[in-house]
Amino acid sequence: MLPITTDPFAVDGDHLKEECGVFGIVGDGDAAAHTALGLHALQHRGQEAAGIVSYDGTQFHSHRGMGHVSENFDSDTVERLKGHMAVGHTRYATTGDVILRNVQPLFAEYEFGGFAVAHNGNLTNALTLRRELQKRGCLFQSTSDTEVVTHLIALSEASTVEERLIDALRQIEGAYSFVCLTNNAVFGVRDPLGVRPLVLGKSGNAHILCSETCALDIIGAEFVRDIEPGELIILSHDGSVRSLHPFPRQNARFCIFEYIYFARPDSNMEGHSVYEVRKRIGAQLAIESPVDCDVVVPVPDSGVPAALGFAAEAHKPFEYGIIRNHYVGRTFIQPTDKTRHLGVKRKHNPNRGVLEGKRVVLVDDSIVRGTTSTKIVEMVRQAGAVEVHMRISSPPTAHPCFFGIDTPSYDKLLAAQHDVAGMAKLLGVDSLAFISLDGLYKAVGEARRDAGKPQFCDACFTGDYPLPLTDQKAGSQPKQLSLLNEERA
Numbered sequence: 001m002l003p004i005t006t007d008p009f010a011v012d013g014d015h016l017k018e019e020c021g022v023f024g025i026v027g028d029g030d031a032a033a034h035t036a037l038g039l040h041a042l043q044h045r046g047q048e049a050a051g052i053v054s055y056d057g058t059q060f061h062s063h064r065g066m067g068h069v070s071e072n073f074d075s076d077t078v079e080r081l082k083g084h085m086a087v088g089h090t091r092y093a094t095t096g097d098v099i100l101r102n103v104q105p106l107f108a109e110y111e112f113g114g115f116a117v118a119h120n121g122n123l124t125n126a127l128t129l130r131r132e133l134q135k136r137g138c139l140f141q142s143t144s145d146t147e148v149v150t151h152l153i154a155l156s157e158a159s160t161v162e163e164r165l166i167d168a169l170r171q172i173e174g175a176y177s178f179v180c181l182t183n184n185a186v187f188g189v190r191d192p193l194g195v196r197p198l199v200l201g202k203s204g205n206a207h208i209l210c211s212e213t214c215a216l217d218i219i220g221a222e223f224v225r226d227i228e229p230g231e232l233i234i235l236s237h238d239g240s241v242r243s244l245h246p247f248p249r250q251n252a253r254f255c256i257f258e259y260i261y262f263a264r265p266d267s268n269m270e271g272h273s274v275y276e277v278r279k280r281i282g283a284q285l286a287i288e289s290p291v292d293c294d295v296v297v298p299v300p301d302s303g304v305p306a307a308l309g310f311a312a313e314a315h316k317p318f319e320y321g322i323i324r325n326h327y328v329g330r331t332f333i334q335p336t337d338k339t340r341h342l343g344v345k346r347k348h349n350p351n352r353g354v355l356e357g358k359r360v361v362l363v364d365d366s367i368v369r370g371t372t373s374t375k376i377v378e379m380v381r382q383a384g385a386v387e388v389h390m391r392i393s394s395p396p397t398a399h400p401c402f403f404g405i406d407t408p409s410y411d412k413l414l415a416a417q418h419d420v421a422g423m424a425k426l427l428g429v430d431s432l433a434f435i436s437l438d439g440l441y442k443a444v445g446e447a448r449r450d451a452g453k454p455q456f457c458d459a460c461f462t463g464d465y466p467l468p469l470t471d472q473k474a475g476s477q478p479k480q481l482s483l484l485n486e487e488r489a
């Protein structure tokens, strides 16, 4: 019998990994159930673990577990999470090990009451702060960057919980959207540049905070607005809503990759439909890098909207030339030398009738390591395509992200190692083109990138990091965080 693994064939290793999804709700008799549904809609943002903490007016209730939301929250579990307020988290670990003690929401007990925190993003000075806090006597329970916030709150001498939180926020650097649960309220906060998303919604008397609007849709809530960069919003149990701006205003730098790949296409972000932006990127690609072809084929599923835009602009047929198997589980048989080459077919299969004898344009959202793209090109050729061209709806990903997206280091990023001609050769395509940076900005409604004051974070394309990389510059090693050898999930 073949052994079981959690990383079968590693055919997904060629995509950036989404960060995390957060959800918070106040004033709702089904707070935990709606939080579980919201997290389910945010599942694409993290599949390693999920957790919910609720508060019933007397006690906090918590359930956290490894795996998908649906694996962790059945009716009985949700029933036990009592109360009218809850926060939840679905996690892909960008910092800290994949162990239960890192699964969020993290919970702390202070003399003023309980505090649960769920974080989307990555703190870029967490390791530096952690060392200072350890010297001051703080005992860390997890290896997550988020835990520094709970210790900074504990050490603050401010009198109210919101002042303590602001104190903590003023010491951290990096990208973050937090939702926090206290005895009286749910807090939401976005970092001063607004790198990661957070939106406000409403349903009857309930107020909701979540990473994307698709999590509002699933519970029938209406979208109210995006939380502003640097805004701290306090949703009280009595129904009041307060908005504070504890930081000096700065130019926003929202993550432009949310539009390209991370967010769900049915979400709206910062006033734009993600789906429409992706179609516009595809159309712009067709204008910038036209190619004589017979058929436009998306690499499913993330390449679909851009391929639709490309095909419409190029007046070429859009066809599903690659079919994706949606039933690939998290665990599967271990590849052997004989079966390893079949890995890509486990998830993608060529639709021979569409590809045979055709000049094909493949449209994908990004190339990270290039491993999956190479296999897909080979598969399309084997299915009879006479030419294979590739068009990518992002500029070359040539730099790692330190703001909550798991990217490989420079030596593993194809675009950091090769120019476009070199990449085309390695991928085995007849031509390769990426959307230009200005073309991408155009698709999100800007005239062009303002080099002096860029409107978005685009550091993984440009290397222009909008936030200090304190830990990185100090040479801190996240892997040395814990002395405890804990069984990994």
Ligand code: SF4
Residues within 6 Å of the ligand: 195, 255, 256, 257, 258, 400, 401, 402, 403, 404, 405, 457, 458, 459, 460, 461
């Ligand atoms: S570096 Fe790239 S992925 Fe990371 S926040 Fe900036 S744009 Fe987004």
